[in-house]
Amino acid sequence: MPILALTGSVGSGKAKGSTPHNAPADVILVRDRLINLGFTWVSGAAKGDEKEFIRTIKLFQSICAGSGKLIGDGRIDLKKNTHEWLESENAPRWVKIFNQDGPGWKCTSDFKESNGGYCSSWLYYRLWCAGIIYRALCFFNQIADAPPMWVRECSPTKGGNAIGHASHETGIDMDMRLPLLPPDTNKWDDLGSNGYKNKRFHKSAAIMQLTAIKLAMDTRLVLFNDPDLIKRGLCSKYKNHDQHYHIRIKPASKT
Ligand SMILES: [Zn+2]
Structure with missing residues (x-):
């Protein structure tokens, strides 16, 4: 210590x-x-x-x-x-997520770095774990053409007020766009309101993503409005969350 x-x-x-x-x-x-x-x-x-x-x-x-x-x-x-x-050995660090990627996830980096390109090391580390588990789940469940988890805004450069978000001030919140079916597996288009009903939505990949997030990220919140996935206990409903997930993690424990 x-x-x-x-x-x-x-x-x-x-x-x-x-x-x-x-x-x-x-x-x-x-x-x-x-x-x-x-x-x-x-x-x-x-x-x-x-x-x-x-x-x-x-x-x-x-x-x-x-x-x-x-x-x-x-x-x-x-x-x-x-x-x-x-x-604590496990004290949260402040890290950059903009332009980064790992197994099973990629930051889309199509937003302002200064408004969402940073997060806590706790969130970053758990995302890595979720990405690896997501890839494993897709392999074992034979989900073909599973896109990466499309990570979008987290928190501003030094934390604090994030434009367009009610929270996202402290590096423990993250937004993700939905996975799309072929031929759009490399796109992360905003599917808009009722996005989860859009026929381009890759629902079986989303189930694997949210399962991996649940297993690896120790979340306090996963907001997404797809009623099927809510029924599976993978997320909960919140206004304006038809076309992306919002994830907030719980704090780690002191070591
Ligand atoms: Zn959000």
Whole structure:
């Protein structure tokens, strides 16, 4: 476990009792740990009460809390939850997903990188696992012409407000377009409202995708409106989700 040997609290608010608050050496330790975890934009932070530094602590807290919107108090108290998470081997990292792909998935990268090209390492890692399982399921169930999972917007470059989304602020949400039947297996067209009824929709590939997501991604939410797939327990209904899946993961546990 990486040790973050703080002497007091860091971030928003004031000192409690005789415990130091925002001692310069503590601020540097937190800043360097955040940089090490991929939240690199805090590299210029010199003081613990700087707005962007506190916002980044909130982003980290929101991921750990499993919130799709920015929450948290922006404060690290000695030996409390946020401090423990920063010390955890399994602390969430901030990674780029734009232009990336892996077995069974591909980022379509046809949206603004700055609005959806980044996510937490937890989401990224579980997507890799789901992609591999999806390929295996297609093989064993003899699903021919199964397209990759078409990953679209996750979160903005530094988290925070994502245009066109109610959540997607903290790197734990992801959208996916639907798989299409031949000859369109390399396309991820927006099938619009009632998209799941469209005759181009590759339903058997979608069943394998959602099964893999359920097995590998420890989801809090999978939103998609196809009544057959809802009946199978693979997703649930939510307005405007006829033509894509929205996935939100649960937090990992501290190790
Ligand atoms: Zn979404």
